[in-house]
Amino acid sequence: MRKACDTMQSEKIYLPDPVSNAATTSFLRCPVCHEQMTHLAQAYLCPNGHNFTIAKQGYVNVLLAHQRKSKQPGDSKEMVSSRAHFLDQGYYQPLSEQVNEEILACLTANEQTGHETVVDVGCGEGYCLARLQEAFASHSLLGRRSAHFVGLDISKTAIRRATRRSRHITWVVASVASLPLMDASCSMILSVFAPINIAEFMRVLEPRGKLLLATPGPSHLYELREVLYEDVVEHSQADFLEHASTSFEVVRSERVLFDVQMENATDIMSLYHMTPFFWKSSSQAHARVEQLEVLKTHADVYVRTLQKVEAHKEQ
Ligand SMILES: [Zn+2]
Structure with missing residues (x-):
């Protein structure tokens, strides 16, 4: 409504x-x-x-002046447009579907059925969260439950774009460094290729709350990286899980692999523009991508569900 x-x-x-x-x-x-x-x-x-x-x-917009490292923090207008264009072609739909499946399974199993609050931290232009909210609303069991969906991103441009995807989501411009959420107010946090703040995630999650984390697997976009770099290094996975091991336990881990086949330069450049490689590559590498008309690569993503581990102390 x-x-x-x-x-x-x-x-x-x-x-x-x-x-x-x-x-x-x-x-x-x-x-x-x-x-x-x-x-x-x-x-x-x-x-x-x-x-x-x-x-x-x-x-x-609850981002305070001192939380901004630049006038327009986060993704620029061009990056947001590229991301929206690429995602709207459905190239990452298998990832979105896996995320939905995992989250809906967690919510279905959740015995605290009073009210769910699901927060996408670093939601960008809202593709994943809007699809999740639609899947929730049309779910035969969950659709009857009360739920609140919240999308947070530091980029005002991204959040403005996100408002076009859904009016059933609370869209907030905010920093992951200080989430504008009450303690223990969230059932689930969603983080897809986004910055992670373990202390803040712990604070805002309710007891036994869950974190759905999607991070690049070792061969993510390997064929694109082959165009860019002479020596392609595999993505490392260890850092986050090591740091989070006292706060979260992994309850499920899926590796999602699917083809991403593009047959026009616009889509290829849109993908390139939304990756960190865009900022790290040489001008020669830029030129090589710009000349591509066809690119067959693949996505490799770890989709992990982690559960908050309760601290052993008296309240
Ligand atoms: Zn106040």
Whole structure:
């Protein structure tokens, strides 16, 4: 359900679900004083008077000036457009489907069925989260449950683009360094090729909450990297799991491999533009990619479900 109310410019303003013109308690916390915010019709407000307006597109920006390392942190307009174009062609649909399958299985098994809050940290332009929300809503069992989907990204451009994908998701501009979420407020966190902050993930997850993590496998986009580099090095996997081993236990691990076959330069450049290789490659390597008309590569992604390990201490 979505509702609209008139703004002064006589444009429609769409508010994230759950929608109410009355003030409701929000799971968002104030980025300034960390108090719980109230969701008003057109803003989030904390008890100390810090106020964050909901933009006409339906997102809220709670990124503070000192959290920005540049004027426009995160993905630029060009990167967001490339990513949206590439993903809209369906090239990563098998990954999105695997993510959905894992998350819906976790939520189905979750015995705390009162209310689910699923947060995509580093959601970019919202492709995965919007597809997940649709799959949840149309699921025969889960669709009847109350759930809240939240997409967070540091790039305002990406979040603005994401609002076009779904009005049933709360889209928030924020930093992974300090998540604007109350303690123990989330059932699941989703992180697809995104920055990870173990301490913050632990803080915002409810007891036994889960983290769905998608990270590149050793041969991810190998054939693209062959075009770019003389010596292709396999992606290393060890770092995160070693650091997280006292906070999370891996309860499921799947390696997803699928072909990515592109037959035009636009799609190839869009993929290249959304990878970190774009920023790390030489001008000669750029030129080699630009000349490609066809590229057959493959995705190799680890999709892991981790469960929060409870600290052994008295509350
Ligand atoms: Zn405040």
